[in-house]
Amino acid sequence: MIFSLNRRFSANILRIFLLLSLLAVSSCGGKIGYGVLAWSVPDHDLHAGDVVPVFVQSNIGKVYVIGSKDSKDRLEVPLWQIQLYKSRSAARKAAQRDAEYRYTYALVKIDGLPIRSAPENTARQVYRLRAGQQIKLVRKGEGAPVMSGNSALPGDWYEVMTDDGSLGWCYSYNLTIIDEREYTGEQIVQTDSGPDxxxxxxxxxxxxxxxxxxxxxxxxxxxxxxxxxxxxxxxxxxxxxxxxxxxxxxxxxxxxxxxxxxxxxxxxxxxxxxxxxxxxxxxxxxxxxxxxxxxxxxxxxxSSPESLVSEERARRDSVLESIRSLSRAFSSGNYGVLQFPETGRFLWSGYQLLSPQIIPAGSGAGGSVENRVFIPASWSGDFDGVLSFKFDGSDSWIHFLYQLSSEGLKLEHVLSVKDALVQSRNLTPTVLFFSPANEVY
Missing domain, CATH: 2.40.128 (Lipocalin)
Known part of the structure; x- marks a missing residue:
C-alpha cells in the first residue's frame, strides 16, 4: 500500500515538473523547429502546407504547441497534424514538394470505403471510411485500375490522410473531390423538397x-x-x-x-x-x-420474367412441333433412327458411328431435346437453328445445326457455343442426314 502511494506521488511530481517545463519553454519563446501543417486549422486561418514555428512537443498529451502565422498566438495541435523539421528552410522545401494538393480534400460517398496499404484493390485494408467523412488528398499515385466485371471504374488512386492522421491509398471513384477554398461546408447529400x-x-x-x-x-x-x-x-x-x-x-x-x-x-x-x-x-x-x-x-x-420464360418455352416447343409435323421418326443408313415421340423428348438408336467422339459411351437410348441455342442472323439462309440433345445417361448437351425440308432432317455437329450462341462451324464438320420414316421404330 505504501509502495502504491509512493508511485502515485512520484507520478504526480513528474506531471507537475513536465508542466512547469512546458510553461518555461513557452514563456521564453524558444523553438524546437518548424512544422508543415498536414491538415488545415481554419479557425486560426492556417492551411495544410503552411510553415509554422513549433515550440513544444508533448508525447504525453500527444500534441505540438505551435505559433500562428503572426507568431502571437499559441495553439495545440495533434502530433499527426505536423511534420516537424529542424529549420525553416527544410520545412519550406517539404511544403513546396506537396503544394499541388495543398487545398485538396474529398468527401466520402459510401459507408465502408476502404483505405489500403498500396494503390491496388488487393492490398491490405488499413482503414474503413464512413459516408460523409472528410479526408485529405496528399498526392496522386500510379496503381492497378479497379475493375467492375470486365470494365475499369473511372478514377485515380490517391494517397490520403484521415481526420485522425491515418494514411493509406484510396480510389477516387466513390469520392467527391473538393477545394477547401471553395467548399461551403454543405452536406454532401441533401434532400430535395417536394416529390422527386x-x-x-x-x-x-x-x-x-x-x-x-x-x-x-x-x-x-x-x-x-x-x-x-x-x-x-x-x-x-x-x-x-x-x-x-x-x-x-x-x-x-x-x-x-x-x-x-x-x-x-x-x-x-x-x-x-x-x-x-x-x-x-x-x-x-x-x-x-x-x-x-x-x-x-x-x-x-x-414484360415480366414469367411472361418471357413462358413465351420462350412456347417458341421452343413450336420448333420441335414443326419437326414432328413432318415425321416423328427419321432414319439414316449410317447414324441409326432418331425419333421424337413427344415434344421435348427423343429416342436414338444405332448411333454407334458417333460414339464416343460425339455421343459419350453409355449415354443411353434417349433423353431431352431443345431448341436452346441460337445461330448468327447471317446463317439463317443455310440453317433453321440448333437442336440440342441431352441423353439421360450424360450431363452435357450435344449441339447440332439443323435444316428441315420435305426430304428430311439435316444435322451438323458444332462445338463452339458461348452464351447460347454458336460461334463458328467446325473445320471438318460431321454432317448427318435423316429421311422421314414411314413408321415409329
Whole structure:
C-alpha cells in the first residue's frame, strides 16, 4: 500500500515538473523547429502546407504547441497534424514538394470505403471510411485500375490522410473531390423538397439484369440466365433493398434514400447507391463484404420474367412441333433412327458411328431435346437453328445445326457455343442426314 502511494506521488511530481517545463519553454519563446501543417486549422486561418514555428512537443498529451502565422498566438495541435523539421528552410522545401494538393480534400460517398496499404484493390485494408467523412488528398499515385466485371471504374488512386492522421491509398471513384477554398461546408447529400419523379420511378419498380434487355432485343432468350427472383428490388415498404442473382442474395437495410450532388441516390445506412442512366436503366453500386466496390446494371422491362420464360418455352416447343409435323421418326443408313415421340423428348438408336467422339459411351437410348441455342442472323439462309440433345445417361448437351425440308432432317455437329450462341462451324464438320420414316421404330 505504501509502495502504491509512493508511485502515485512520484507520478504526480513528474506531471507537475513536465508542466512547469512546458510553461518555461513557452514563456521564453524558444523553438524546437518548424512544422508543415498536414491538415488545415481554419479557425486560426492556417492551411495544410503552411510553415509554422513549433515550440513544444508533448508525447504525453500527444500534441505540438505551435505559433500562428503572426507568431502571437499559441495553439495545440495533434502530433499527426505536423511534420516537424529542424529549420525553416527544410520545412519550406517539404511544403513546396506537396503544394499541388495543398487545398485538396474529398468527401466520402459510401459507408465502408476502404483505405489500403498500396494503390491496388488487393492490398491490405488499413482503414474503413464512413459516408460523409472528410479526408485529405496528399498526392496522386500510379496503381492497378479497379475493375467492375470486365470494365475499369473511372478514377485515380490517391494517397490520403484521415481526420485522425491515418494514411493509406484510396480510389477516387466513390469520392467527391473538393477545394477547401471553395467548399461551403454543405452536406454532401441533401434532400430535395417536394416529390422527386425519378426517385418515385426508381422505388416503385422491380429492376432486372440489363443483359435480359439485350436478349429481348436480339430475340435470343437464354432460359438458363433468367429467373423471376433475380434482379434489384428497392424495398420501398420494407426499407430493405435486395439484389439477387445466380450467386445468391444480398440485402441492404436502409433508413432513407437521398439524392447526392452528382445526381445519384444513396440508400442511407448502407453502402448502396444508384445512378439513373435513363428512365428504364440504372447502375447499382455497393461495397461487398471484402471491401471491394461492385457495380451492376439493371433495366425495367416491358414484360415480366414469367411472361418471357413462358413465351420462350412456347417458341421452343413450336420448333420441335414443326419437326414432328413432318415425321416423328427419321432414319439414316449410317447414324441409326432418331425419333421424337413427344415434344421435348427423343429416342436414338444405332448411333454407334458417333460414339464416343460425339455421343459419350453409355449415354443411353434417349433423353431431352431443345431448341436452346441460337445461330448468327447471317446463317439463317443455310440453317433453321440448333437442336440440342441431352441423353439421360450424360450431363452435357450435344449441339447440332439443323435444316428441315420435305426430304428430311439435316444435322451438323458444332462445338463452339458461348452464351447460347454458336460461334463458328467446325473445320471438318460431321454432317448427318435423316429421311422421314414411314413408321415409329
Amino acid at each position: 419523379p425519378v426517385l418515385e420511378n426508381l422505388l416503385s419498380r422491380a429492376w432486372y439484369p440489363d443483359s435480359w434487355r439485350t436478349m429481348i432485343e436480339s430475340s435470343r432468350i437464354d432460359l438458363d440466365k433468367i429467373s423471376p427472383q433475380w434482379g434489384f428490388f428497392p424495398g420501398r415498404d420494407s426499407l430493405v433493398a435486395r439484389i439477387e442473382d445466380e450467386t445468391g442474395v444480398r440485402t441492404f437495410p436502409y433508413s432513407s434514400v437521398v439524392r447526392g450532388d452528382d445526381g445519384d441516390y444513396r440508400f442511407e445506412g448502407s453502402t448502396l447507391s444508384v445512378q439513373v442512366r435513363r428512365r428504364n436503366s440504372i447502375l447499382v453500386q455497393f461495397t461487398d463484404e471484402n471491401g471491394m466496390p461492385q457495380a451492376h446494371y439493371f433495366a425495367a422491362l416491358d
